Amino acid sequence: MEEISPAGKKHEVFTAWAKEQGVKINAVGPARIRGRGLGIVATRKIQAGEELVKVPVHALLTIDSVRNDFRALHGDITVHGLLASFLAFSDPEKTSPYAAWRATWPTFKEFEDCMPILWPVEVTKDKHQDGEDGYNFYAFRALPPAIGGAWGSTRNFYIDWQGKTGLLHKQEEKLKKDWTTVRRVFPDAGIETYTHYWLIVNTRTFYFMPPGVKNEPPQADRMALCPFADYFNHADHGCDVTSDTSGFTITSDRIYEAGEEIYVSYGNHSNDFLLTEYGFILDENRWDSLPLDGPLLRQIHKSTQGRLNRAGYLGNYTLSREGVCYRTQVAVRTQTLGNKDWRKFIEGKENEMEEMRDESKADYFIAVRVLDGYADEATKALAGFAKYGSAFPEYPRSTLKKRWMQIAELVKEAYDNSINDLTREALGRFGGLGGLGAL
Numbered sequence: 001m002e003e004i005s006p007a008g009k010k011h012e013v014f015t016a017w018a019k020e021q022g023v024k025i026n027a028v029g030p031a032r033i034r035g036r037g038l039g040i041v042a043t044r045k046i047q048a049g050e051e052l053v054k055v056p057v058h059a060l061l062t063i064d065s066v067r068n069d070f071r072a073l074h075g076d077i078t079v080h081g082l083l084a085s086f087l088a089f090s091d092p093e094k095t096s097p098y099a100a101w102r103a104t105w106p107t108f109k110e111f112e113d114c115m116p117i118l119w120p121v122e123v124t125k126d127k128h129q130d131g132e133d134g135y136n137f138y139a140f141r142a143l144p145p146a147i148g149g150a151w152g153s154t155r156n157f158y159i160d161w162q163g164k165t166g167l168l169h170k171q172e173e174k175l176k177k178d179w180t181t182v183r184r185v186f187p188d189a190g191i192e193t194y195t196h197y198w199l200i201v202n203t204r205t206f207y208f209m210p211p212g213v214k215n216e217p218p219q220a221d222r223m224a225l226c227p228f229a230d231y232f233n234h235a236d237h238g239c240d241v242t243s244d245t246s247g248f249t250i251t252s253d254r255i256y257e258a259g260e261e262i263y264v265s266y267g268n269h270s271n272d273f274l275l276t277e278y279g280f281i282l283d284e285n286r287w288d289s290l291p292l293d294g295p296l297l298r299q300i301h302k303s304t305q306g307r308l309n310r311a312g313y314l315g316n317y318t319l320s321r322e323g324v325c326y327r328t329q330v331a332v333r334t335q336t337l338g339n340k341d342w343r344k345f346i347e348g349k350e351n352e353m354e355e356m357r358d359e360s361k362a363d364y365f366i367a368v369r370v371l372d373g374y375a376d377e378a379t380k381a382l383a384g385f386a387k388y389g390s391a392f393p394e395y396p397r398s399t400l401k402k403r404w405m406q407i408a409e410l411v412k413e414a415y416d417n418s419i420n421d422l423t424r425e426a427l428g429r430f431g432g433l434g435g436l437g438a439l
């Protein structure tokens, strides 16, 4: 059972305020939950299908809560950037109605602990060291490939894999762009205050389509801060969240015992995504996956990548517990089949015999050229934590170490679940897999 304690006075004040705004709260309340800040718990036994929280549209904080003159000052800015600017720098009178709510949000210090974007460079940048023969090679990369956007475990071979598409880099760019606009409007404003509210918006908004909008705003701009509902923590299974022109409704998905924590799901996110965007990872995550573009694309000639592109299969390759995704299977077969047979494969026209032969070759490639590299990366990172980890603050150290262990585990499970017996036997004869064997 989780370690749960009372939320405290300011949360009681806010809950009363939320009710005054028309938020309906049934059989749930906020509580402090170890390792998760605040969360929502059942105050009595709850049946499946009970409406737990209803937030009316007029209680939401959206782009419509920001006055036109304040909006106009910013010109072309994302809704995310504008809401953060409104909370951080608008006339205090405009945001004072939200004072009781704001008091319940995390502090900047709390974000500094958990959000990778605020972690010190010792954690986020690669460590390099000089080899005996003059090569400078990376010694330890603490960030997982999906977050750091880099891959490459052997000396002499350093690949800035997804390069600018790493999750952290993308987030930094978004913040930088918004801040550039806001700084023009408020030249004396501090970046720390802005970043604080930008992260509040990042971690607490719900996807919301404003009622009566004529031109659909881009998906990333459909954001709403949702009083009280923003206490819900995330799990890979959770209560149903629905929205319509009247607002948001959260309905229980199953029976809950009194005192039990109740979750919603923020989406089908991998742990790397959750860590970057929300500052935590789950122990159990059915959506967990690893990107494979780095290890795979570096093995595929540019002209073949062109062929994949034309067929609609270039990039976005992933690995889950069950094995590699279908897109990866297609990409791998550019290496194991001739062009004609590759076509047959994507058109589903192989006969049984061809399928069997083809699967063995593809499995072998996946095991040796893809999974083994990932396993190797995880083994090296874990060794790096043993050597350099003590210099890190506690939360990044324990979280990243755990994440790398999950990565190693996931690669191993993918291997066990997807590589066929024949291939395993063959690999066994060659002494097993280097990196995988070590896990």
Ligand SMILES: C[S@@+](CC[C@H](N)C(=O)[O-])C[C@H]1O[C@@H](n2cnc3c(N)ncnc32)[C@H](O)[C@@H]1O
Residues within 6 Å of the ligand: 035, 036, 037, 038, 039, 104, 105, 106, 114, 203, 204, 205, 230, 231, 232, 233, 234, 235, 277, 278, 279, 280, 281, 282
């Ligand atoms: C919408 S808020 C939820 C309420 C939040 N826990 C609080 O204290 O106000 C989202 C934030 O809650 C935390 N969180 C959500 N789900 C979590 C989980 N399963 N484990 C740990 N932290 C979680 C993360 O810090 C995330 O950025």
